[in-house]
Amino acid sequence: MATLQTTHPRKKATNVSQGWLPKLSIMDRYLFTQMLTPFLFGVGAFSSVILAIGSLFELIRLITDSGLSIWTAFQIFGYQVPGFMVYSFPMSMLLATLLSYSRMSGDGETTALRSCGVSAYRLVLPALVLSLFVTGMTYVFNEAIVPAANWQSRSTLRAALNQENLQFKKQDIVYQQYGEVPQDDGTTRQGLVRSFYARSFDGKEMRGLTVLDFSQGQIQQILSAESAVWLPDQNVWKFSKGTTYLVGADGNYRSILRFDDQNLKLPRAPLDLAQEQRSAEEMNIEDIRRNIELLKQSGNTKEIRKLEVRLEQKYALPFICVVFAIVGASLGMRPQRTGAAIGFGLSVLIIFGYYLLLFICGALGQVEFLSPIAAAWMPNLIGITAGFIILTRVT
Template identity: 20%
Template structure:
């Protein structure tokens, strides 16, 4: 009974520090993001209410990114406060091992990690998607020109007559070649002016080159008139799109819910595009419970030193530096996993597993000699 009561006490203590840290981080993120957006809005005319809404929509995704670091700081604060109040000495004198003492915070960290991808990730993804849309509207930024659905991939581009929407069932990995292409051309009043079907489209500098073309031209003033049909071996359609802009227009992984990501990856690969970046993000979210547990262990290993021995400040600084070092190495691994240089599964899971092993070794060394 003493151990269950102690476990609940430690878990509540850790939860209180975690809640305070999250609240503090939220306020800081809102403040910094609001100031940055206000600076950008100086030339766009966006109102303060709109800027505040954008900051609120952006905050969940930023908090999700730094949540492991918040967990590390919470664990450090929890165990350091217990060390200063001599609670650690009392519990160790009662025969409670360091592992038994950290077990409730490990469980709490794993629960936080599971909640981060199961609950917070869908909320943050939806908010970030809305943020990107409103930001493009308020600040007159370029919106995404590409979207992917089970009906194929869709591209939007401007033309001299209005705008054109391109649908293709398949593409190569760069988006420079499309197959089974349909082009819908609209005038400035958003009326359908022409439809073009092509077996293949190749992106050239400044234009799409269509092959095996069949086109229908509509009269906007006579909707009941039959369209004029033409056929051609080749056709050239001017465009401002480039390979880089097409690839950059994919929905960022952060704007897609964890639960919707597998279907989106399947759709991307069916369309012919590489989905390593999105698969990497999905696995990194799935590994959050292991990462949070590693951050808890790391914080405990550097802060479970009795206050009379001194050096708590240096140990806290060492923990922060170790956490920053982990994030740097993790970002490198994710970069390699996103481009397919290493398997996304390995890039996502290896850093947190390695960190939990290193933190366990530190705890053994510092607490058990």
């Protein structure tokens, strides 16, 4: 008698894979969905608070006191939203991880998962992955959206209030060029090569110019002109109606040469310096680098240091999301349960402490007590170290 053989269908895999995407276990999908709702809530809540404090009250004051139209106020408000929203991303990451893991810990879900052999480090992995995604989103906002929106906001406000357009400096443009200066013993050293001064600038033409040449270690010539324009096709300055004074080694004039028009191959930097009026919040990484190079030619060490710190912070700040995710998940997995109100309050305290540390480190970087890299990344290093210490105590 033939026996009947039956085959049992294979169980469906608990992991989900979509092409090139990594496999997601049921636990991972569950944790992602648990964090998504408080994250979106945090973005809305924190953005609303920051916008109200940093923008809305001031716009209402301008409407009532300065006659700013409501429609223009709405435009400015819209331009300012990305700049304030980007600050809410790391805050929301902290709130989402803290509330999600705290609720799971309070309901015994983390205990059940760990009894099945899931380590605390494995439980934190979904929060880390989500934080890396939010980090990338924060970086894109900071680079592609926020600088242009902040600049447009300021320009719209000035135009609406009939304020002076500060897209370029209109008076007293001073530029000092530094380079290698020969010494009497045949060596060279870094020193002042040329000093450039213009009394006024209308965006195209500079007027009332004086250029002092120190390229040989002492003043060699003085150029004075009524006006000058930059010729981009020839990469030179065209000076008009001026006089060149050649100075001898004894300090007396060797000759005086008057001219109607004269082209001189001087740096374009004075024009760039007059046109650059954006703050660090209105510049992306490439803009900051370009400004640093420009300022290095002028020898403005204080402003150079400030921009170097801000440049490193442009790289470091998005990674606050990773720091807050690890800290929030580690705190949430502790045995005691944290309610929504307590979690929100604890998030605010951690955020305040972190940004206070960020401000202190930034100030220390600007006074050269810390290097720009240390000033920007030290808060992240301290935060992530504290998060892992808490996590090891949970395990």
